[in-house]
């Protein structure tokens with residue numbers, strides 16, 4: 434493709450060299466530079482792509498997009514100066530792959546918790562209703578029934594647009610994707626053409642990256658601010674930040690809620706371990722998903738499907754058959770009657786939601802035993818809060834390791850323990866080895882007791898000292914449950 438075609442829609446500040454040359458590939462990682470390609474220099478959190486420009490030219494790159502020109506320019510290379518190379522990369526990746534997002538109805542889901550659940554339910558709903566569709570999520574990506582492993586919640590612009598291209602080529606009409614706050618801040622979604630945006634909720638997370646809650650809120654809001662007039666913006670009216678999200682959007686503003694009047698109004702009639710009984714837009718429906726937080730997810734999915742012009746009863750019927758996403762309130766019962774729940778709750782709010790759901794459903798006398806850790810190289814301020822929430826809502830808590838990554842597991846546990854109040858300390862055990870922690874919870878549990886293993890959900894690994902080894906909470910729990918029978 435011609436360089437000038439790839440640059441269509443990019444704000445150019447300065448160009449040195451010809452834009453009428455054939456380009457074979459795009460890359461933002463110097464290690465992937467290929468002859469006849471274009472390199473986009475991005476300033477990241479660890480290094481600055483500008484430092485690698487000469488290396489990429491040595492590897493055969495013929496065009497460079499950057500925020501500052503290098504001191505000396507090579508005659509055969511075209512240099513393009515832009516205000517924000519990361520944003521330019523999004524637009525260029527979209528052009529390079531033939532603007533696939535315009536050929537699909539693309540819906541983005543953002544918020545602290547619920548993105549994977551909402552996007553996955555939407556994907557499965559539309560597949561069940563007979564549509565060809567794609568999914569971009571934390572757990573897995575899908576092109577119809579083909580699974581593409583996920584590396585990020587929201588992939589980088591090149592991987593993202595390539596996947597969208599594959600969806601269009603496979604005949605997909607819809608794509609449902611998670612939009613993480615990192616992706617918005619790093620312009621990974623720049624250049625995409627959205628048909629709709631959905632907001633779940635906003636609570637404490639990622640303050641290591643966004644520094645303040647306002648910056649975190651700003652990243653989520655920027656997604657809605659950039660939606661076109663033709664799109665819809667669907668928000669959760671019961672969330673304190675739900676209205677703020679839509680303040681400056683040009684899209685059609687729509688709302689869902691359980692506690693007040695909204696465009697899409699739901700009500701929980703009953704909430705059991707077997708599922709939710711709800712009234713949705715005046716229809717009485719049973720769902721297999723558990724917990725009041727899932728009632729919100731259901732309303733978000735229902736509202737989106739209606740805004741995508743689907744038939745109300747068809748949507749509710751298909752939705753009532755769906756199971757939750759893997760590792761989200763994933764429920765098993767041992768032969769001896771111990772209940773195990775694996776859940777991806779890894780923020781204070783999510784932990785509280787899962788535990789309050791358990792409290793609301795349990796009959797009264799059963800113990801709730803929570804096994805929980807916090808990830809390394811991630812927001813440290815959430816550690817004591819998560820430990821405190823776990824203690825406040827459980828009878829016993831086993832503090833353990835999640836993914837320590839490059840951190841010392843004991844240091845993470847120390848941070849968590851600062852959230853254990855003296856009155857809660859008698860409830861707490863600290864067992865760094867996660868498998869041992871789950872085993873101990875199992876040995877402490879009797880008939881009817883509930884073990885919550887929180888934080889890792891669907892993850893099939895544990896990362897300690899930068900090394901990933903196979904680890905699966907559900908597998909360990911199931912093995913213990915089977916041994917006992």
Ligand SMILES: CC(=O)N[C@H]1[C@@H](OP(=O)(O)OP(=O)(O)OC[C@H]2O[C@@H](n3ccc(=O)[nH]c3=O)[C@H](O)[C@@H]2O)O[C@H](CO)[C@@H](O)[C@@H]1O[C@H](C)C(=O)N[C@@H](C)C(=O)N[C@H](CCC(=O)O)C(=O)O
Pocket residue numbers: 461462463464475476477478479480481482485584585586587588589613614615616619
């Ligand atoms: C903190 C963060 O978001 N980091 C992402 C970011 O990396 P970075 O800013 O550290 O990049 P960098 O290493 O400083 O490099 C800057 C630039 O120089 C380039 N480079 C670097 C080295 C080199 O030798 N040559 C070279 O060209 C890099 O390719 C990059 O373009 O840009 C990279 C390329 O897109 C991402 O892969 C990387 O994700 C890392 C792996 C990551 O763990 N991200 C997590 C935190 C994340 O994004 N999570 C969210 C979900 C969060 C949630 O749960 O809500 C997600 O969307 O997955």
Ligand SMILES: Nc1ncnc2c1ncn2[C@@H]1O[C@H](COP(=O)(O)OP(=O)(O)OP(=O)(O)O)[C@@H](O)[C@H]1O
Pocket residue numbers: 544545546547548549550551571586611613633634726727729730760761762776777778779782783784786787890
């Ligand atoms: N609507 C919701 N409100 C609050 N908590 C929720 C909601 N939906 C799910 N949760 C809780 O949050 C956890 C994560 O849910 P989910 O994976 O759907 O969210 P996510 O936004 O995709 O998270 P991540 O950003 O880590 O990918 C679940 O395991 C559950 O405990």
Ligand SMILES: N[C@H](CCC[C@H](N)C(=O)O)C(=O)O
Pocket residue numbers: 571586779807808809811835836888889892
């Ligand atoms: N997408 C989130 C998931 C965290 C899950 C938890 N298991 C951890 O490793 O901290 C992140 O990268 O922050």
Ligand SMILES: [Mg+2]
Pocket residue numbers: 548549570571572586611
């Ligand atoms: Mg997710």
